[in-house]
Amino acid sequence: MMDYEYLSSVPLRTLLQEHPLAGNYLENLRLTGLPEDLPLLAGLMLEEPAALKEFELTAVQVVDELAAWLQVMEQNGEPAAVSSVTILGGRNKQGEPEKVELTVRVGEVISIVGPTGAGKSRLLEDIECLASGDTPTGRRILINGEVPEKFPQAAEGRLVAELSQNMNFVMDLSVRDFLQMHARSRQIAEEEKAVERTYRCANELAGEPFAWETKVTQLSGGQSRALMIADAACISDSPIVLVDEIENAGIDRKKAVELLARRSKIVLISTHDPLLALEADRRLVIRGGGIVAVLERTPEEEACLQQLSQMDEWMQEIRSRLRAGERIEKLERGE
Known part of the structure; x- marks a missing residue:
């Protein structure tokens, strides 16, 4: 065992x-x-x-x-069969072809960037529904280079987990009962350990910790997102995780992405956050409803990323002080 x-x-x-x-x-x-x-x-x-x-x-x-x-x-x-997802380009809003064929492998994080309304969420929707040329974009999604229908997880809806911007629980369960129910439905071995690990990870991500017996309907938006990200990482067996604008969730977004990646998921994130965009292994640029570029981080961007990380830590410190009721009467880097 x-x-x-x-x-x-x-x-x-x-x-x-x-x-x-x-x-x-x-x-x-x-x-x-x-x-x-x-x-x-x-x-x-x-x-x-x-x-x-x-x-x-x-x-x-x-x-x-x-x-x-x-x-x-x-x-x-039976080992999990999914090792990659491939996006075959379709067309943009003007009907022009997308000249792209992108394969994302287990453990990779891909950021999706572009102006509001450019089509970032549409791309996530195409992946979620395992598009086969039957969506407005005409894109096709392959799993391990093959059509998704060959994988039993597709019929069961277990290939993709999506974490959207707006998440609301409708069941009046405690956090413990919710996690136990999900772990049991997934037939997780050593259920209690998985539940405890998920709870611990969720509280590490959330701005304000919550208790085992807190009702899921009483969680804040940030706490709900933290719980579902931890659940997707530790309990869900879906190999593909889609995240829509995690920066608006009020959680430790950097830790959230690292948690998903080290759980050997294929992670795609729609974001306006420069830090998340640059930290990804690659980033897709969306414009006019189509993918116009696939970029890898350059050495110059690596240097910029280090500066952004320092700035982000500084902002996080100021945010924590404001939440604690402190006054911010001067701004000094590294204070």
């Missing part, structure tokens, strides 16, 4: 031979070159790779989350 104790005792070489998906997970976190004669936990503690600090993870968290992820991916003895 896949659990923390097993991963902490078996040599990494054996783990990779018996569970090849573990290699994909570690590669996505850039945790490569670890000693294969040692268990994963021992190797991480010995090497102390820089990626742990980058992703704000401890060695114990990596092992714990890998165990949970493998249980989901290898559920019923």
Whole structure:
């Protein structure tokens, strides 16, 4: 049985031979070159790779989350089949062809940028419905290079999870009951651990923590988004996650994206946030209803991203002080 104790005792070489998906997970976190004669936990503690600090993870968290992820991916003895999604261009609002064929793989984050009304949400809708040339854009979506109908998850509506701008709960359940119900419906192994992990992650993302017994209908907009992002990462087995303007949710958006990415999801985010746009592995530029460019970050943009990250930390500090009731009588960077 896949659990923390097993991963902490078996040599990494054996783990990779018996569970090849573990290699994909570690590669996505850039945790490569670890000693294969040692268990994963021992190797991480010995090497102390820089990626742990980058992703704000401890060695114990990596092992714990890998165990949970493998249980989901290898559920019923069948590894998850989805490794990529491909967008085949259609046409823009003027009927002009989109000259694009983009493949996004597990662990990648793609940002979608463009003016309001340019067609960002339409692209997310095409992916959500697994378009086959039957939407206004004429786009087609492939899974692993094939039509989605070949995958049983498509018929069950389990390929794609969407986190929209407006989310409202209608069931008057407690947070605990809601998470337990979802974990049970997904037949998650070690249900309680998955529920506790989801709750912990949600509170790390939310601006204001909430209790187990809080009714989901009483959560704020930001708390609701935090809960659903954590749920999509830790409980949902949908390999593709679509996020619409996460910057408006009042949560730690950077941590939210990192959480989804390290759970080996394919993540596409529509955003107006410069930090999220630049942090993505690639970004799609939408104009006039069509994809006009697919960009990768340049070295110059990398430098700008570092400056933006510092500015964002400064703004987050000021926001926290305002929420705490402090007065902001002067602005000094690095105070």
